[in-house]
Amino acid sequence: MVSTPTLDPAIDAQHRRIDSTQWANIYVVGDVHGCRATLERLLDELDPAADELVVFVGDLVRKGPDSKGVLDLVRERDTLVSVRGNNEQKLIDGRKSIDALTEGDLASVESLPVMLSWDDTVVVHGGIDHRKPVTDHSLTELLNNRSLVPDGSYDRPYWFETRREAPRVFFGHTVLAEPFVTDWAVGLDTGCVYGGQLTAYDTAADELIAVDPPETYEERSSDSIVEPRLHPAPQ
Numbered sequence: 001m002v003s004t005p006t007l008d009p010a011i012d013a014q015h016r017r018i019d020s021t022q023w024a025n026i027y028v029v030g031d032v033h034g035c036r037a038t039l040e041r042l043l044d045e046l047d048p049a050a051d052e053l054v055v056f057v058g059d060l061v062r063k064g065p066d067s068k069g070v071l072d073l074v075r076e077r078d079t080l081v082s083v084r085g086n087n088e089q090k091l092i093d094g095r096k097s098i099d100a101l102t103e104g105d106l107a108s109v110e111s112l113p114v115m116l117s118w119d120d121t122v123v124v125h126g127g128i129d130h131r132k133p134v135t136d137h138s139l140t141e142l143l144n145n146r147s148l149v150p151d152g153s154y155d156r157p158y159w160f161e162t163r164r165e166a167p168r169v170f171f172g173h174t175v176l177a178e179p180f181v182t183d184w185a186v187g188l189d190t191g192c193v194y195g196g197q198l199t200a201y202d203t204a205a206d207e208l209i210a211v212d213p214p215e216t217y218e219e220r221s222s223d224s225i226v227e228p229r230l231h232p233a234p235q
Contacts (some may be wrong), residue, residue, distance in 0.1 A: 014084070018118040024051040025204040028123060030179075030188030031057060031085065031172040034064025036073060038198045038213040045211055046200060048079060054200075055116060057172035057188055058085025058125035058143075061098065061109070064193045064217050068100040075108055084112040085125040085172060086143040114142055121203075123170045127159045127185075146174050154224060160185035161229055170201070175220065179208050180228040187228065194220040 020026065027046055032039050048054055060074060060082055061067035074080045088109045090096040101109075116123040127145035128134055137145075148162065149155040160171065163184040172189040179199050180187035192198035195216030200209045 014112075014114040016081075016113040016116050018053070018055075018116060020118040022051075023053045024049065025202065026053045026055060026118070027200050027202055027209075028055045028057065028170045028186070028188060029200045030190055030198060031059040031175075031192070032064070032070050032198065033059055033087070033193035033217075034061055034067035034070055035192050035198065035213055035217065036064075036066040036069035038064075038192050038211060039070060039073065041211045041214075042198050042200060042209070045209055046202075050079065052079065054080045055123055055170075056080070056082035057123055057170060058083045058112070059087045059172055059189070060085070061091065061101075062087040062096065067098050068105060071101070071105055071108060081116065082112055083116050083123050083125055084109075084114050084143065088112055089139075089143055114139060117167070120167045121170065122167045125171065126173045127171045128163075128169050129159050130163050130165055144173065154226070158226070160187055161231055175225050177225055177227045179210075180230075181208070182230065191220065191225060193217050194225070196225075 027048060060070045074082055091106060092110050124142045126143045128137065129145060129148065145159055147153055147155045148157045148159055160180060165184060168184055168186065170186045170188065174187060175189050175191040175194065176187050179190060186201055188199045188201060190196040190199045192213045195213065197210040197212055202209060
């Protein structure tokens with residue numbers, strides 16, 4: 001079991017440790033982006049039991065048609081939990097707004113942890129740069145990490161393609177043409193709001209489960225959808 005990292009105080013207060021022994025299984029789900037109908041379709045497919053936990057990688061809201069519906073669905077079930085994504089942070093900071101959300105909804109968004117972890121597994125929205133300790137990451141980095149090139153965004157190398165160490169990091173944020181799965185990183189944002197699938201990872205069975213959305217809600221340029229590459233481990 002990995003030790004619980006001590007982060008910047010503002011982030012450490014939003015790191016939630018899960019006791020995996022309390023759950024028969026844990027599923028991890030990619031970015032939902034307000035697509036409640038697609039999420040309901042995925043949950044029907046997963047059919048989680050009362051002792052199975054479903055963890056979201058953030059970006060429950062924005063871009064899709066029913067952000068409030070997604071928040072309501074996640075809040076009404078004790079077995080559904082999420083980390084904070086960069087789109088939740090935009091609401092918290094006041095950079096974006098959603099008319100349908102109440103003050104209670106926004107308080108719920110602000111209460112989302114930045115990081116969830118259990119055993120040798122971490123869930124964050126953006127990612128972790130393995131070149132420095134987790135404790136040295138800022139909130140912005142944990143929510144937005146993608147490229148290892150300063151200000152590179154979509155320039156390779158990406159952190160997840162080059163990660164070769166524990167803990168295993170589940171993440172969203174980077175829209176992928178297909179899920180990315182290694183022993184060190186698992187990317188699950190397959191762009192359901194852009195017409196891609198909504199993807200989940202069954203940690204017990206070590207397998208992916210995905211459903212198609214009923215429609216495409218927003219267009220996205222192909223140059224901002226990443227074709228992930230699996231690189232051989234260094235010798």
